[in-house]
Amino acid sequence: MLSAAGLSAEEEAAYRLLVRTAGVEPTQLAEELGVENEVARRALGSLLAKGLARAVPGESDRFTAVAPDVALAARLHRRQEEVDRARQAVEQLTEEYLAHSRRREAAQLIEVITSRTALREQLRLLQDNARREVVSLCRAGHVAMTSQENTEELAALRRGVGYRVLYERALLEEPGMLVNLADGIELGEQARALPTLPVRMIIADGELGVLPLIQHTGGLTQLTAALIRPSSLLDALKALFESLWERATPVVLTRPGSPLDSDHLYLLSLLVAGVPDKSIATQLKVSHRTVQRRITHLMEQAGAQTRMQLAWHAARENWL
Structure with missing residues (x-):
């Protein structure tokens, strides 16, 4: 999960453990992580070099984590700047490629x-x-x-x-x-x-x-x-x-000025689009009767006797 910040799996596991403790020794770190001492020391050394860990004051053989919002936010910001620069380079190269491609054969x-x-x-x-x-x-x-x-x-x-x-x-x-x-x-x-x-x-x-x-x-x-x-x-x-x-x-869920809530507005959109009642009921996981009841409510609100009149009223009143 923290690979975007430049941490390996071993470094991330070690850092997470340091975050949860007041201080651990390298041998304790290895035991908690279930790895060889050398693996734990290597991960700890890397965290120290990256500014993600520090020695506990007065205890040079015990180590704890530097606050994540201090240590990781800066690294992620630098990574994001690198990604942005790379993206700009790709866009520039694409523009150059397209400019040259237009001078090639149309095929x-x-x-x-x-x-x-x-x-x-x-x-x-x-x-x-x-x-x-x-x-x-x-x-x-x-x-x-x-x-x-x-x-x-x-x-x-x-x-x-x-x-x-x-x-x-x-x-x-x-x-x-x-x-x-x-x-x-x-x-x-x-x-x-x-x-x-x-x-x-x-x-x-x-x-x-x-x-x-x-x-x-x-x-x-x-x-x-x-x-x-x-x-x-x-x-x-x-x-x-x-x-x-x-x-x-x-096909909408909301529309400024519409008198309909999102459920009825979505239903009306689907009806006008021609989606069958049965398909609407099945996909939205409601009963066929519920769909018909909501359609009846829409017709009553529009003063319509038929679905065609409902669609005409919706268009006239700019419901969709």
Whole structure:
């Protein structure tokens, strides 16, 4: 856990023991850790050199820990500065690479990925390196990884990267999808839905896109995907996303000025998106009757006799 601060497993174990004691001798340290004396002395010597341990005043053969907030915070700060400098260097190198790649043949603006493992890694790298916004078209049936496996999105959202994700309705009916979607929305994801999507793709910061391609040959699925750098093709894909986004149905948990609480607002979003009652009930782990009761409440609040009237009222009153 403290490897980010530059501690080995032995050093971390020794430091944790020192934190819990008023002072121990090297032989006691070895006994408590269950290691050879030489291993304990080496770990202790390293902690002393790194400023994480000190001798107990007046007892040169006994040692204790330096306060973690003093010793570790500074080391972590230095590590973070190193990471930031390395990230800046990577960004600079990427800009140089792209500048030169534009002067190469157009074919080099597109790289082909031919395995699921490579595609998963590229999707993770794309999101890990995103700084401003990621946009994505998500169709039903995963190709490289499920939405639940895409932990990189949640990490990116937590560090402030914007996400706009457009979901195909059938995907929202897949088990566990609605709970996963709500988690993303709570962290800041903007989500919308359409009955069908023409392609699946993801674009980071408007500069790098991944477009999975699937060919069906003889009943077997051969995966290929295109990694697309700045080009007219990437511009076309960005325009496609924006045109679909404009006519898609928002899926939300909260909305300023809405008279609905988060549960009813989420339910209304899913209904307008076309997700069946049964799928909503199953995924949200409530009874079918509970879903119908909440829908009835929404209709009464809107003064609607039918679900179509409910959707019309929600659009007119800007509930979504």
